[in-house]
Amino acid sequence: MPSQASAGARRLSHPSPHRLAWGFALGLSLTAGAAGQAPSDPPSRPRAYATSAASQVTLPTGTPLTLELLTPVHTRINAPGDEVVAQLKESVRLADGSLVIPRGTEVRGTIAAVNPAKLPQRAARLQMVFDTLVTDLGHQQMAAVVVSIDDIGNEARLRADQNGVVSGGRSGRRTVQNAISGGWLGSIGAGAIVLGGGGGAAAAGTLGGGAAGGVLLTRGNDIRLPQGAIVRLTLVKPATIAL
16 A cells, blocks of 8 residues: 555646646746836836927027916005916917917016005005916026006006016096195185185185195005906026926
């Protein structure tokens, strides 16, 4: 009668079909796992691709940009350092028509200086600096200056100086209204002077004081820029844009 040891040796030397199939499946699984960990596979986090020189375009100095404000601005509310967000209202193209920056691209800036309107007739002043384009390739820097702003609140286009500072200007309508009111009050005072025995220079001074008082009582215009207000810029340095 064969021993148990010899029977076991026969089973090892002649494995059953079931054992062969199980071993083959295990080998395939291990091979697939090793292939999944191959170093040639992309990493789990996005790669940072370097921008080649061929995918860059330089916009020349003087290139115009037309923005549409997304952040409202008011000279009596905002302060220096406040962020201002806008978007391109018109695409920026090269002379041959090639698209460089599409319409709707986000542009960010800050309020560099702001002064609210004051008496008498001191208009508000505002300086905004836009220096960042937000594209699919990240934040890209530019150097631009404000040329003009459409002040919808005062129905006026504000022209900027060479530093990009705009002034709210004066309100002629309010000045006239205050002058009329002041003149009317002054005429009452002049009548009282005449009835009281005064006249001549005293009455004339009182009448003239009404018009002057109207000017003194009139504050300059504040700048009110709602969402959608148009801001026009121009590049003061060449801007290299990655595409």
